[in-house]
Amino acid sequence: MSYKTIACINVGSYEIEMKIFEISSKKGIVMIDHIRQIIELGKDTYASGRVDFKHIDEVCQILFGFAEIMKSYKVTEYVAYATSSIREADNKDIILDRIRVKTGIDVLILSNSEQRFLGYKALATQEEFKSYIQEGTAIVDVGAGSIQISLFDKDTLVTTQNIKLGSLRIRELLYKLSHDRAHFNKLIEELINNDLQTFKKMYLKDRNIKNIIAIGDYIRFFGLKNGSFIKFMTREDFLDRYNSLVEKNPGQIAGKMNITEEQASLLVPCVLVYKRLIEETKTETIWFPDIDLCDGIAAEYAIDNKLIKLEHDFNQDIISAAKNISKRYKANQNHISILEKNVLLIFDAMKKIHGLSETERKLLQIAAILHDCGKYISMSQPGEASYNIIMSTEIIGLSHRQRNIVANIVKYNTEDFFEDNEALYDGEKDDYMTVVKLVAILRVANAMDRSHKQKFKDSKAIIKDDNSLVITTYEDNDITLEKGLFSRKADFFEEVYGIKPILKQKKGV
Numbered sequence: 001m002s003y004k005t006i007a008c009i010n011v012g013s014y015e016i017e018m019k020i021f022e023i024s025s026k027k028g029i030v031m032i033d034h035i036r037q038i039i040e041l042g043k044d045t046y047a048s049g050r051v052d053f054k055h056i057d058e059v060c061q062i063l064f065g066f067a068e069i070m071k072s073y074k075v076t077e078y079v080a081y082a083t084s085s086i087r088e089a090d091n092k093d094i095i096l097d098r099i100r101v102k103t104g105i106d107v108l109i110l111s112n113s114e115q116r117f118l119g120y121k122a123l124a125t126q127e128e129f130k131s132y133i134q135e136g137t138a139i140v141d142v143g144a145g146s147i148q149i150s151l152f153d154k155d156t157l158v159t160t161q162n163i164k165l166g167s168l169r170i171r172e173l174l175y176k177l178s179h180d181r182a183h184f185n186k187l188i189e190e191l192i193n194n195d196l197q198t199f200k201k202m203y204l205k206d207r208n209i210k211n212i213i214a215i216g217d218y219i220r221f222f223g224l225k226n227g228s229f230i231k232f233m234t235r236e237d238f239l240d241r242y243n244s245l246v247e248k249n250p251g252q253i254a255g256k257m258n259i260t261e262e263q264a265s266l267l268v269p270c271v272l273v274y275k276r277l278i279e280e281t282k283t284e285t286i287w288f289p290d291i292d293l294c295d296g297i298a299a300e301y302a303i304d305n306k307l308i309k310l311e312h313d314f315n316q317d318i319i320s321a322a323k324n325i326s327k328r329y330k331a332n333q334n335h336i337s338i339l340e341k342n343v344l345l346i347f348d349a350m351k352k353i354h355g356l357s358e359t360e361r362k363l364l365q366i367a368a369i370l371h372d373c374g375k376y377i378s379m380s381q382p383g384e385a386s387y388n389i390i391m392s393t394e395i396i397g398l399s400h401r402q403r404n405i406v407a408n409i410v411k412y413n414t415e416d417f418f419e420d421n422e423a424l425y426d427g428e429k430d431d432y433m434t435v436v437k438l439v440a441i442l443r444v445a446n447a448m449d450r451s452h453k454q455k456f457k458d459s460k461a462i463i464k465d466d467n468s469l470v471i472t473t474y475e476d477n478d479i480t481l482e483k484g485l486f487s488r489k490a491d492f493f494e495e496v497y498g499i500k501p502i503l504k505q506k507k508g509v
Helices: 041-048 053-072 092-103 112-124 167-174 181-204 235-246 250-257 261-280 293-304 314-328 333-349 358-370 382-392 400-414 429-447 480-484 487-497
Strands: 004-011 015-024 028-038 077-082 137-142 147-153 156-163 211-216 232-234 285-287 459-464 468-473 500-505
Touching: 004 053, 004 293, 015 053, 015 293, 028 053, 028 293, 041 053, 041 167, 053 092, 077 293, 112 137, 112 147, 112 156, 112 211, 112 293, 112 314, 137 261, 147 181, 156 181, 156 314, 167 181, 167 261, 181 261, 211 261, 232 235, 235 261, 235 285, 250 261, 314 333, 314 358, 333 358, 333 429, 333 459, 333 468, 358 382, 358 400, 358 429, 382 400, 400 429, 429 487, 487 500
Parallel strands: 004 077, 137 211, 211 285, 468 500
Antiparallel strands: 004 015, 015 028, 137 147, 147 156, 232 285, 459 468
16 A cells, blocks of 8 residues: 655644654545644734744754654655744744755745635545534634634535634733733633624624534643543533633643643633634534644645545635625626636637646636626726725635735736736736736636626637637627627737637527
8 A cells, every 4th residue: 555654844823733644545644643842933923023033943943853753754745834923924034044944844834814724624534524514614713813714504615704813812912911810801802802793793694603613723622621532512511611611720721631821821712712602603513623734734735646535625615705705795696607607618718828727727717706896896996996805805725826816817807907017016926927818818708798698608619720719609699799899808818829819609509
């Protein structure tokens, strides 16, 4: 039996951990070692905006030790990620360079949406996941720096929102304000209540949340009892356990749960978040799957290398999230549906010409879904307004770079490219031509439905030997408007690809 040995490293806000896995198609994902070192990088970042040089050296020492352990296991592949404590640090580039030079380990920074998406992939390897998300379920990930709440229903991601109030951030904001335990807990509730009430009004109003899946840096401690781990709790069990916990100080909690006093001080704000969400919903069951970022890294590696196959369609989660954003901004869903279909029709017909991958196909599809959201803000400048909405809105599973590509595709769907656009383009230089190519396709597909009457809903596209892309509709509707306003979009497309797009109609077929 062949298997892969991989090391997964998480440079987190509270600790640095490494899990070593053996992954095979027969046995799946098997953890063979787990090493963690506590170091509160987030304490520096959330307080001052920078990681202290002393802590940078400590990180390098820990990771150098991890590198030696990898050698002992003959690990040839590793993935190392950093999260909010480095992502939000002003000196992040210095930190990553110091790590690379001193340890030989390249650490990549995860965007928040990428980080949470890995958590979902780890969850999807658990047998309970599929059944849970068939009904109203909230995945609540309370980390050191922020809270992520994702709502699933009928096997579909409804929405995901990030609130910058994680356990460590809350503690650092409030610990100087009160030394009285009851008063301190009250301050935590006051701090989190406004954001939770806003979330409830916007996203929970018409939803019946029956389950909460609790993941994150500290909630696993809450499930510890007499040396064993509780995987499921009812609503009543959770609140009873919370009430017995909240009466104790960190030292008493640490003794009861056999954790450090530092960990106990971070557990309290974490559990308070879950307690308030349980009170605001009709939650019946809380599931503690005890997974972390390293498990998500391993799951993604196994999926990408076709070592395991999961039933859940993660790409559909990304598309679903984009569609919910589009609906929030009152976009014309009939127009978006036909535009989404036609951009993919043209993209697939042009495969041998554009040289782009399935990733770019997905980004184009998302751009089509979101292309009109800016009209909710401004009818006269929809491109700029759409760009700002997309860059300000998290799309689960997309990196900041990918979101930037989508935002620029949408922006330049209605705004002109200039000679100096490459210099003005706010993104990776290598992505400039990707944006240009995908804008050309979006413009042509959008022109095909200029009347918003879906006249090209039954279409075919084929490249002819005379360097033309012939797009044929089999509908009987009058396409005079579409053909008459098509030329400008067609000219830009031809300039980009050297292929002339032509609209045709075959009636009565």
